[in-house]
Amino acid sequence: ATISPEIFQEVLSAYAWGEGTLSYNSYGEGHINNTYLVTVNGKTVTRYILQRINTDIFTDPKSLMENICGVTSYLRDLISKRGGDVSRETMSIVPTKTGSSYYTDSTGGAWRVYNFVENTICLQQCRNTEDFYTSARAFGQFQKNLADYDASSLHETIPNFHNTPDRLRKFKEALKADVLHRAADISDDIAFVLDHEADCSYMTDLLAAGKLPLRVTHNDTKLNNILLDADTNDALCIIDLDTVMPGLAANDYGDSIRFGANHSAEDEPDLSKVNFSLELFEAYTKGFLEVAGNALTPLEIETLPWGAKLMTLECGMRFLTDYLEGDHYFAIHRPGQNLDRARTQFKLVRDMEACWSEMNNIVSKYSK
Ligand code: ADP
Ligand code: MG
Numbered sequence: 007a008t009i010s011p012e013i014f015q016e017v018l019s020a021y022a023w024g025e026g027t028l029s030y031n032s033y034g035e036g037h038i039n040n041t042y043l044v045t046v047n048g049k050t051v052t053r054y055i056l057q058r059i060n061t062d063i064f065t066d067p068k069s070l071m072e073n074i075c076g077v078t079s080y081l082r083d084l085i086s087k088r089g090g091d092v093s094r095e096t097m098s099i100v101p102t103k104t105g106s107s108y109y110t111d112s113t114g115g116a117w118r119v120y121n122f123v124e125n126t127i128c129l130q131q132c133r134n135t136e137d138f139y140t141s142a143r144a145f146g147q148f149q150k151n152l153a154d155y156d157a158s159s160l161h162e163t164i165p166n167f168h169n170t171p172d173r174l175r176k177f178k179e180a181l182k183a184d185v186l187h188r189a190a191d192i193s194d195d196i197a198f199v200l201d202h203e204a205d206c207s208y209m210t211d212l213l214a215a216g217k218l219p220l221r222v223t224h225n226d227t228k229l230n231n232i233l234l235d236a237d238t239n240d241a242l243c244i245i246d247l248d249t250v251m252p253g254l255a256a257n258d259y260g261d262s263i264r265f266g267a268n269h270s271a272e273d274e275p276d277l278s279k280v281n282f283s284l285e286l287f288e289a290y291t292k293g294f295l296e297v298a299g300n301a302l303t304p305l306e307i308e309t310l311p312w313g314a315k316l317m318t319l320e321c322g323m324r325f326l327t328d329y330l331e332g333d334h335y336f337a338i339h340r341p342g343q344n345l346d347r348a349r350t351q352f353k354l355v356r357d358m359e360a361c362w363s364e365m366n367n368i369v370s371k372y373s374k
């Protein structure tokens with residue numbers, strides 16, 4: 007969205023920035039929100055992140071901001087009790103002049119301000135296995151830090167986000183409607199999904215039976231949502247908390263494995279190039295369990311491979327659903343792209359099934 011200078015002035019004047027000259031610029035490489043760097047040039051230079059929340063995706067900014075405020079203030083307390091650097095190890099919301107966690111402008115845009123975490127690096131892609139390991143430690147730390155947070159107090163800002171049986175139900179609806187008559191040509195892919203019907207409810211059944219705890223989950227565990235300390239290259243701060251919701255620890259872990267434990271593009275049409283990497287799987291599992299291992303229950307750890315498999319299957323089902331429905335949800339740049347995306351996910355699921363015992367051995371190797 008392009009935002010007029012008048013709106014910027016309106017938004018900026020809603021905050022008490024302190025003494026100095028204000029300037030702002032577009033910032034970062036995020037694809038969801040509009041992100042700006044605000045600089046206050048006074049006796050010292052203080053910087054902030056100003057974001058216009060994408061309210062097409064996040065239709066309830068009030069609940070979203072309650073989630074973020076709850077989690078960040080909890081993290082602030084925890085980090086300060088530990089003697090950590092509260093200004094760098096977590097983000098903090100800067101309130102408006104009237105004490106609100108966000109500002110709604112006269113055109114309906116929702117804005118918020120965070121402290122800028124100084125002296126960091128934000129990687130867009132893993133350069134090597136080590137980076138993937140570092141990201142595992144970062145998200146492991148996030149999970150561990152929030153292990154005692156009451157996840158049921160969080161709003162489900164995107165309902166049924168990782169409700170795999172519900173995703174299957176939606177797939178079946180799309181299949182039944184088959185509005186574009188695409189089903190006839192993809193019977194193998196459809197059969198693959200339907201053959202996995204029983205798997206879909208494996209984790210949600212354990213949750214419903216009270217055998218797996220509800221956790222705070224991040225739900226966008228990408229590398230570029232981690233800030234690394236520029237001096238040490240260690241993981242420092244987890245950002246992009248819009249999708250923080252109640253969920254299963256194995257879902258965050260599993261989604262990281264889904265997109266990170268292979269060397270191919272998500273829409274690679276040549277499936278011979280799409281291979282699940284046990285080496286990358288091991289690196290992530292090691293990093294995640296080294297940090298979060300003792301904060302998780304034995305069953306949570308034991309079912310981590312299930313998280314990896316079901317997040318991958320679920321994502322494939324979503325791509326295939328969208329293909330059947332006419333590509334409304336995931337933007338496509340060429341015909342058949344969502345079908346290719348679904349097929350890479352199903353190939354990864356097949357690979358995981360083929361090395362299921364190795365995956366389980368790796369998980370038990372790193373669980374003390
Ligand atoms: P999106 O949801 O659009 O991905 P993010 O919240 O991830 O938005 O922000 C986009 C980018 O802005 C990040 O990848 C990071 O480079 C930078 N960024 C966001 N918040 C901060 C912060 N508090 N301190 C420093 N950099 C930040
Ligand atoms: Mg981001």
Ligand code: MG
Pocket residue numbers: 038039226246248
């Ligand atoms: Mg985001």
